[in-house]
Amino acid sequence: MDFVDWDRVPVQLALVVAAFGLTALVGLERRLRRKSAGLRTHALVGTGSAVFTLVSAYGFGALPGIDAGPDPSRVAAQIVTGIGFLGAGVIFTNRDVVHGLTTAASIWLSAAIGMACGAGLVPLAIAATGLHLLSAVALTPLSRRLPRMVAPQGLRLRYADGHGVLREVLSVVEELQLSASVVSSRRIGGPGQPEVELLLRLEGKTDLRTAAVQLSGIDGVRDVAQQRLEDDPGD
Template sequence: MIDLSPGQGWTQLGELLLALVLSAAIGLERGLRNKSAGLRTHTLVGVGAALFMLVSKYGFDNVPGQNVAFDPSRVAAQIVSGIGFIGGGLIFVRRDAVRGLTTAAVVWVTAAVGMAAGGGLPVLAVAVTAGHFLVVYGLSWLARSLPLGRFRRPDTHRVRLVYRDGRGALRRTLMECTGRGFVVSEVAVEREYLPDDSDLGRDERRDRDERPGRGRGNAVVTLVLEGTGSVPDLTGVLSELPDIVGVTVGTGTDDDSE
């Protein structure tokens, strides 16, 4: 028969429910932004942290011995350390872009919300959850509203071009980018050859390319651009340049790089 000793009543169930609701709200926001950790991850982190706090408060009352000493704060410290492993798994580096920092921090805050709910501090848990939404929405809007300068980092975009090699397309592309207020911080060029080149070796293709009147195939370049110019206007102009085969754009960083 289940012993409904102190620590297993409606109060504790309410604290777990509060942790579930608050952490789910945080996770929903992350999920709507298509982050690597979403609704389920944040909900489980918050509820798990709350349960750990409840176990540390009530789970050892039946341990016999008058000389046995307990320190519930040790469990809280171990929760913080354990969440660090989850957060570390969400952070990754791709070339010069660091992603996942904000999501890792939100997972850490979600654990703190669950700890506060499980520790009997519902006002603090609700206040921190509200603070989370204030930070991710309010500060993002404020950052976009600030004038350029040391308070705002230029937007970063990755532009991938496929162009016909050897006809000056890359030079014209760089001129268009700089002329429209962008700084080219990285250029990575990769040669591509036409399908009928598959049976030729590298030296044979080089010799063929050096012959008058022979085409050089396509090349692919990835440009990392920084600036506040209009990316749609830039891509529209680039796509109309002679010898440009294709243009795709992706963000070099997002709000998780903060």
């Protein structure tokens, strides 16, 4: 193992450990929020990115019989491309509502933090980790308080099943110039009187109370109530 530069090993190991620790903090924040990708996923992504970066910088040029110099940018570009597939795995759509965008972005950031550590840019990696935690602690509640031009509104409807009520509900929503997406839907009631409980996310200029009054007048609609929706469905 004469081709191993033992003088660099302690530094390389320290960089990998730094990547593991920093990205574990990112994953811990996701874990505390009970997201699909948590502590282990982010730590492994960051550690792997750091190792890939170090291998591309020091690995191949040190092998016997290889005269070409290292090309770290080539492996780094492949990390950026490959991590996109992993991030896409945590994004899913549930009844037209997209979830997991923020978690996918945090995985992407963990890869960047790991690459920064592998390149020896530990202060940059620390800054990126701090900014992520700042965005989670400060920007999330701030974004919920900022006024929105088109605020999402939620209405929970209970209506008789099997009488074409949903078709009429969607027709009224369209007349009110509202964009509707189904957040959840479930059947309730007994065999004799089947009903559906539907939660709609409504976006548009029409006031929520006006929409509720219009929908409650539809034959077959038993109840209409306002429902608070999740502020950041993409989280």
